[in-house]
Amino acid sequence: MSVMRKMLNLPPKKPKGGEEKVAAEVNAAQGPASIAGEGNGAGARTPPALGWAEEVESSGRSAARKAGRVAIWLVIGLAAFTGVRTWVFPTKPPAPIEQQDPQAEARKNHVPEAEAQQVAARFARSYMTWNSQAPEIRAKEVEADLAKGIDPKLGWNGEGIQLVAQTIPGPVTQIGGKRARVRVDVRVSVITGSGKSQRTVSSWRGLEVPVAQGKERVVVTGQPALVGMPTAGSYKAPDEPEADAELSGATRDTVKQFLTSWAAGSEDQAAAPGADIEPLGGQIALDALDSWTVDVGSGDKRTGTATVRWKFGGAQLQQSYQITITKVSASSASRWQVEAVTAKAA
Incomplete structure (x- = not known):
């Protein structure tokens, strides 16, 4: 009997088909004499034992078998208990570690x-x-x-x-x-x-x-x-873009008309449809459009620079503007109009 079957207290293993056949052939070879000898008393010969012979188990092996059986059932019970415990009381994830921010402190x-x-x-x-x-x-x-x-x-x-x-x-x-x-x-x-x-x-x-x-x-x-107060700092302005001389000349009167109307508070007449240009506020007049140049480019929307002299407060004040013009078409005719006016970024 194997050690594992003994530890688990299982019944003895039955002989396989080949073992039964061998036992039958041995009985046939002995014949009737062997059977008759059983009745003759002392003169009879005892046939050899067949199949599994019962073996007396020592106390040491019995204790080892019991200890092994207990150990196996303990492992099975522990695995079952741990599984059930995790179902009822799932393991909580560890609390997140708060990161200390020295700047926040x-x-x-x-x-x-x-x-x-x-x-x-x-x-x-x-x-x-x-x-x-x-x-x-x-x-x-x-x-x-x-x-x-x-x-x-x-x-x-x-x-x-x-x-x-x-x-x-x-x-x-x-x-x-x-x-x-x-x-x-x-x-x-x-x-x-x-x-x-x-x-x-x-x-x-x-x-x-x-x-x-x-x-x-x-x-x-x-x-x-x-x-102390801050002192003047140095700054190098970027190079001026190349000018479109033809378009500058063609749109100069349009820009001058816009500036005149803008100062008078009626810039809507010279501005492009949909343009949102707030009026200057009155008591100011255009003295001169000193220069107007359109940057080289393409398309129906172009940008240029205007140098303007205003008259107000009993003085003249020269300023520079960045003006965006757009081509507006109506029927078969088209013309350039002012769409936006901002201070020029030097």
Whole structure:
């Protein structure tokens, strides 16, 4: 009997067909004498045993067989339990790992930029405006945006007169801890001289305003500081496109008529159908169309450059425009009309 059949406690294996045949032939060869000998007692010869002989199993083999059987059933039971458990309690996917964003953490300590610019611009107007005849007005306006407990004079000696015409908030420099510096450009005017020689002089001043996020709102935390204004920068304009001399000459009167009507507020008469061109606003007139050139190209829509002199405010002012013209056809005739007007990009 195989070890596996014993471990699983299966019945003995039956002999195959060939084994039965061999046993029958042995019995036939022994003949009747063998059978008769069975009745003669001691003189009879015992026939040899055929088939499976019962074997006495040792205690060691019996214990190993039982242990193996237990191990097999444990494996089967564990597999079945694990499968059922996963059906009833499916394995939960691991929680996603949150990625830390250092910039997001730093932004938590930033001052809100829009509010900081608004506060700094209003404060700059109050701070840069003074009048020795009414110092209390400046103090009251400065205190509106200044942190409590700070002297509203902020270094002013109480003399002079200066007015602010405009303030333009600029970049906000975050310095951490809910603090920042705000750049503000301030247009100031001062009166110089006296009598007939008295005049008003205006200029731009750069100012950096320290701000911080308080409990309720953004406040100015101390004295601002004057800083320099930007200087002129260099720039190389691209080369001008080649001009279409023939089309420039053929459409010059059309463009001039449009500009004249545009200044008078009736540009619809000279503009192409469907064009959306807002009027200039009156009290302005075309003094001259100094130049008009159409860029080389093809098709029914072309672009050109116009140099124009306007008359308004008692002066002449020359400006350059980029004008788009389009060919409009009606019946058997066609003509060029203005479709769009914008400032020329240098």
